[in-house]
Amino acid sequence: MEKKKAVSIAVVRRLPRYYRYLEELLRNNITKISSKELSDRMGLTASQIRQDFNCFGGFGQQGYGYNVELLYSEISEILGISTVKDAIIIGVGNLGRALANNRDFFMHGFRLVGAFDVNMDIVGRTVGGQTVRHSDELEKFLEENHVDMAILSVPPTVVRSMVDRLTACGIKAFWNFSNVDIRIEGVMFENVHLVDSLMTLHYRMLDKK
Amino acid sequence: MEKKKAVSIAVVRRLPRYYRYLEELLRNNITKISSKELSDRMGLTASQIRQDFNCFGGFGQQGYGYNVELLYSEISEILGISTVKDAIIIGVGNLGRALANNRDFFMHGFRLVGAFDVNMDIVGRTVGGQTVRHSDELEKFLEENHVDMAILSVPPTVVRSMVDRLTACGIKAFWNFSNVDIRIEGVMFENVHLVDSLMTLHYRMLDKK
DNA sequence: TAGATTGTTAATCGATTAACAATC
DNA sequence: TAGATTGTTAATCGATTAACAATC
Numbered sequence: 001m002e003k004k005k006a007v008s009i010a011v012v013r014r015l016p017r018y019y020r021y022l023e024e025l026l027r028n029n030i031t032k033i034s035s036k037e038l039s040d041r042m043g044l045t046a047s048q049i050r051q052d053f054n055c056f057g058g059f060g061q062q063g064y065g066y067n068v069e070l071l072y073s074e075i076s077e078i079l080g081i082s083t084v085k086d087a088i089i090i091g092v093g094n095l096g097r098a099l100a101n102n103r104d105f106f107m108h109g110f111r112l113v114g115a116f117d118v119n120m121d122i123v124g125r126t127v128g129g130q131t132v133r134h135s136d137e138l139e140k141f142l143e144e145n146h147v148d149m150a151i152l153s154v155p156p157t158v159v160r161s162m163v164d165r166l167t168a169c170g171i172k173a174f175w176n177f178s179n180v181d182i183r184i185e186g187v188m189f190e191n192v193h194l195v196d197s198l199m200t201l202h203y204r205m206l207d208k209k
Numbered sequence: 210m211e212k213k214k215a216v217s218i219a220v221v222r223r224l225p226r227y228y229r230y231l232e233e234l235l236r237n238n239i240t241k242i243s244s245k246e247l248s249d250r251m252g253l254t255a256s257q258i259r260q261d262f263n264c265f266g267g268f269g270q271q272g273y274g275y276n277v278e279l280l281y282s283e284i285s286e287i288l289g290i291s292t293v294k295d296a297i298i299i300g301v302g303n304l305g306r307a308l309a310n311n312r313d314f315f316m317h318g319f320r321l322v323g324a325f326d327v328n329m330d331i332v333g334r335t336v337g338g339q340t341v342r343h344s345d346e347l348e349k350f351l352e353e354n355h356v357d358m359a360i361l362s363v364p365p366t367v368v369r370s371m372v373d374r375l376t377a378c379g380i381k382a383f384w385n386f387s388n389v390d391i392r393i394e395g396v397m398f399e400n401v402h403l404v405d406s407l408m409t410l411h412y413r414m415l416d417k418k
Numbered sequence: 419t420a421g422a423t424t425g426t427t428a429a430t431c432g433a434t435t436a437a438c439a440a441t442c
Numbered sequence: 443t444a445g446a447t448t449g450t451t452a453a454t455c456g457a458t459t460a461a462c463a464a465t466c
Contacts, residue, residue: 005427008457009458010456010458011457012409012412012413013405014407015392015409015412016402016404016405016408016409017402018388019403019407019408020388034422034423034424035424036363042390043392043439044388045458045460046423046459047458047459047460047461048457048458048459050423050425050426050453051425051426051457051458051459053425054424054425054426057315058310058425059278059426060423060424060425061423061465061466062422062424062425062464062465062466063421063422063423063424063465063466064422064423064424064466065422065423065424066424078412079385079408079411079412080411080412080415081345081408081411083411083415085411085414093307094306094307094310094311095307095308095311096308097303098302098303098304099304099306099403100308101303102304104388104404105403105404105407106404108411109407109408109411110406110407110411148414149410149414161442171441173410173413173414174345175406175407179229179313181226181229181251181252183252188413188414189333190406190407190409190410190413191399192403192406193225193271194308194314194401195225195313195314195317196222196225196229197225197399197401197440198314198317198318198384198399199224199225199228199288199290199318199321199382200221200222200224200225200315200397201382201384201397201398201444202288202289202290202317202318202319203221203224203287203288203289204221204293204382204397204399205294205357205358205382206289206292217432217433219432219433219434220433238445243446243447243448244447244448245447252434252437253437254434255435255447256434256435256436256437257434257435259447259448259449259450260434260435260449260450261431262449263448263449263450267448267449269440269446269447269449270441270447270448271440271441271442271446271447272441272442272445272447272448272451273446273447273448274442274446274447274448288466318456
């Protein structure tokens with residue numbers, strides 16, 4: 001019925017970027033933009049931009065270009081910004097705290113509904129508007145509350161068992177900062193492997209010289 | 210002379226992953242592995258693994274497979290782990306502090322040699338073994354010290370001017386957390402756009418249902 | 419209407435996968 | 443030697459770019 005050949009991951013990963021650039025255009029009161037002009041700003045080809053947008057429908061007008069406001073709202077719609085999903089954070093160390101306290105992360109389709117840690121010095125503190133609970137309470141919490149996604153900022157050694165517990169409770173999406181790859185059928189992992197990113201940069205710096 | 214057709218970015222981004230998996234094999238005292246076996250563990254094809262390694266040379270042995278220790282040391286060599294580069298961090302808010310204090314990030318080819326912020330509440334504190342300096346001292350510091358790379362964890366509004374100042378002082382590599390894209394000829398940006406990552410996850414979660 | 423720019427089909431390019439001869 | 447598995451060439455697949463007819 002709504003079959004139209006799945007949108008490739010390459011396209012999906014460009015969507016937030018389009019969203020950002022359109023946001024900026026709006027801020028600057030630019031009402032109209034052509035694929036050529038946008039491609040210059042973003043460092044893409046005009047052709048790619050038109051191809052990308054046409055995965056979702058024809059948002060432009062021949063001879064004119066794209067209406068920025070319309071395009072922005074279409075892309076917001078596609079990204080589903082207005083559909084708020086419930087997230088919890090597991091591991092409230094330095095990184096976890098930074099993530100939980102960053103309002104920016106929770107203005108784009110997610111809200112934080114819980115925070116967990118095993119460290120008794122941290123349990124009871126407040127991060128991102130949530131009182132940190134002990135990880136032992138996880139199963140009980142998940143039984144009583146609706147949660148769509150879990151942020152993983154725990155040490156690599158405990159990730160696997162944590163993911164097992166969470167998936168057992170029905171969690172099917174993870175924003176994973178643990179630098180460990182996990183693949184489970186039907187479960188979605190968005191990995192942010194910071195060490196990998198850093199090593200890639202390092203390699204490219206050597207390469208350059 | 211050492212011309213052999215540049216290694217594609219897709220391959221480069223897999224290198225740290227190979228490195229991680231090989232590290233784990235070593236930890237488990239596994240001395241030998243075939244491309245097939247590694248491909249099962251990593252969720253790649255054996256063919257891709259052999260292609261990837263052969264961008265850098267033949268590390269295997271027909272009929273046997275790969276010696277884990279040798280392969281690990283070759284990949285370490287390729288990634289240049291032992292060549293330590295000097296990094297500074299600009300912006301020591303929640304995220305900047307988490308990055309600076311994470312020893313893990315500075316055990317893979319980088320060391321932190323300076324930290325800067327404009328907030329007087331933060332200037333003078335210690336993060337990642339460095340006393341936070343005021344950003345006004347940046348140019349003087351860069352004149353007197355060798356710096357290869359700058360970590361950008363400042364608000365989006367000030368990134369551009371900060372990058373301009375840093376590139377004017379000769380910095381040619383950035384680990385960029387600011388969620389702003391900057392492109393400058395001859396300057397390398399490794400972007401970690403956390404909000405983009407989160408929005409991508411959000412989209413994929415909607416898509417699923 | 420003429421000019422501009424889209425939507426879309428076709429061509430190209432690059433990356434992944436398959437196949438197999440080389441060889442340990 | 444026979445079996446296994448690499449290194450490497452060829453085939454396939456998918457994503458990007460180019461081209462152009464449709465149309466505002």
